[in-house]
Amino acid sequence: MEENTNQLMPISVRAEYIEVEHNVHLHITDVGEGRPIVLIHGWPLSDEMFEYQYNALIKNNFRAIGITLRGFGKSDKPYGNYDYDVHALDIKKVLNTLDVKDSVLVGFSMGGSIAIRYVSKYHGDHVSKLVLCGAAAPIWTQRNDFKYNLPMKAVDDLIELNYADRPQLLSNFAKIFSATETSLNAGIGSWLNGINLSASSYATAQCLIALRDTDLRPDLGHVTIPTLIMHGKKDKICSFDLAEQMHAGIKNSRIITFEKSGHSMFLEELPKFNAELIKFAEQ
Template identity: 55%
Template sequence: MQGNELIEVDTNVRLHIRDWGQGKTIVFIPGWPLSLEMYEYQFTQLPKHGYRCVGITLRGFGKSSKPWGEYTYDVFADDVRKVLEALDLRDVTLAGFSMGGAIALHYMARHKGERVSKLALFGAAAPSFVKRHGFQYGLESAAVNGFIELCYADRAKLNEDFGKIFFRSENAVSPKLGEWFHNMGMEASPHATAASLIALRDTDLRGDMAKVNVPTMILHATQDKICLFELAEAMAAGIKGAKLIGFEKSGHALFYEEKEKFNKELANFVG
């Protein structure tokens, strides 16, 4: 497959997939509440340098199906596996941003790293997005509860507020680019938006880290206001042999704000 396609992963559930380029394969999982479109500045560059880029928009988001039902890391990880099987992808670098990074980590544990030879985590919402017993990093659960309440009251305001802390500063990107990300988030199902926030709040992946048995790279901005840098340090300590690279000039959106460095580090890691 080359181009765009919908792949069925469940009864009446199809995921939007983009498959560009040839060479070593990188499978990209987007973050909440975005779609594969967030990786535009990776997909327009990396295939020029001999990489095959496969993007997966998670169920409930973007142009993928938006069923009522469960939105958990188990469901998302199972969907990723079905896409890898449908495209017969092997020896891939599994790459995830924010919630997508948490899903990539969970895939490694739940599916024993099947078909994956390397793991790349970008601003990942792992091993726990929130503080919990024995884990003092991350956001307060009450803050996420506020996001969930706002999702049901005024989802456009939720996305606007999220956009204000997504970048290094409110003026770090052009108004039009901020609007583009906002519209991408609004394309998501409101049910999936809220249910995924619940998954972010309630899922503890600390036990998954020891199950990763492939080379792992963690790219994380030191000024990230959403997934705090301490999460990256916890992952680097918990995943055997993981390499942590800090980004000093970006916020959560390191894949855009420092896209040249981001793409270079990713390409060097994939090899």
Template identity: 40%
Template sequence: MYYVNVERGVKLAVYDLNPAGKKTVFLVHGWPLNHMMFEYQFDLLPKLGFRCISIDLRGFGNSDAPWNGYDYGRLADDLYEVIRMIGVSEMTLVGFSMGGAIVIRYMSRYKEYKISKLALLSAAAPCFVSREGCPGGLPLEQVNSLVAQISRNRPQAIYDFGQNFFAQPVTPPFAEWFRSVTLSGPGYSTLKTAETLRDADLRADLEQITVPTGIFYGVLDKICPKELPLTLNRKIRNSKLFPFEQSGHAVFYDELEKFNQEFSSFLTS
């Protein structure tokens, strides 16, 4: 692990496995997690010859947690600073859930800088909340209730949210570990990013994406229902759907072996 300064007084934790890898993949975690959610991809990708990079977004994990900067524009700026520092000519950019929304904003805001391929995993986009002209997300009342509960009882709010995360059973030790990851950031960064999830609209950003894009989603997803990836597929040129029939929001884990196989095939194609 090392740190990259993304603005004055703010540094992000960067995890860089197999720097000698011939291809680079950059993974961006979701809400309210950190880089550790990709543990079972980190075990595989370096073995396949990839340089595997991830970060803790500001406000989560080992990164700094300033009071401000939790909109998608600033979070995309943070990605740019890290990608610019890495210095490779091209890479595959991967975003899960809120991370999927952030990488979409990055692709639009920075004209796909250094990115040759994009992977969206259970992406919270183009709109996490259903609205006129952008159906398929969660009801506004449900997300407002989540935001309010975070302000009163964050552990319970995260626990309740997590009940819809996996479609397949997980062991009690795994569930305990995963909950510990979801509580890795302070309350205010968790709250502010939840508000961004609720309020952001990325429809205009989708028009700027031209690189080959894989859209990976769980058919049983209750957090980002399948209407969202179907919309992404319609709006992003040169995109392909990768459905997982027995997976929920945790598409990276519910059908782990199948996901890793299809994900790695996409990366190497």
């Protein structure tokens, strides 16, 4: 009997949800084969934001692992603590479960802050390179000795608006997400807004508190693995000053500037973003 050569090749079935504590499951996208690239989204998105990175990474023989943080997207949304230590521990448990080794950890915005805490706290377990994209670090809000980015009162107002009118908060956020209000087309804006609305109101507020209050300056010196800082020159959410401060604090780091981009360089300059990420991962 002639063998049927048109049958689909068997593929490995990977878990879509991983339990990180009792009754708390995180949504995971785990696709492709090769060196793992672990992607951590920003506030208040989910791992779905990396749709156009997943496709490129798979084509270039990488394993892409997107983790949706608790409280966001398709992950469970418990009440409780949402500080960076909690998120870093969740990531550690996911990487343990998946037995990930020698990965490139990529963090966008708040995800970049959490990635810094992860590498600092766990001494780079499972991770050999770090990519910080528009990261909300080392501090997202101003201090007496840190005059960059947002005043704390501005974040207090965001938290208040979250509980009064979250759709309006997200609409305001969308207007400053890119270099100009027309840098991203209406379809992309609608897609991102749908992802943002899938977060819980509680997690949205609690992570704003973490963004407002956390000072990662002591963590930067503990980041010793090769680090790529990618930042939009026209970023209105995490000003370019933050990229320079991260570079000054992380010895083994370099900056790639996205001259035409605001916060969303992963969409505004998509080909360049993917090319730089892949080049760094291959080195």
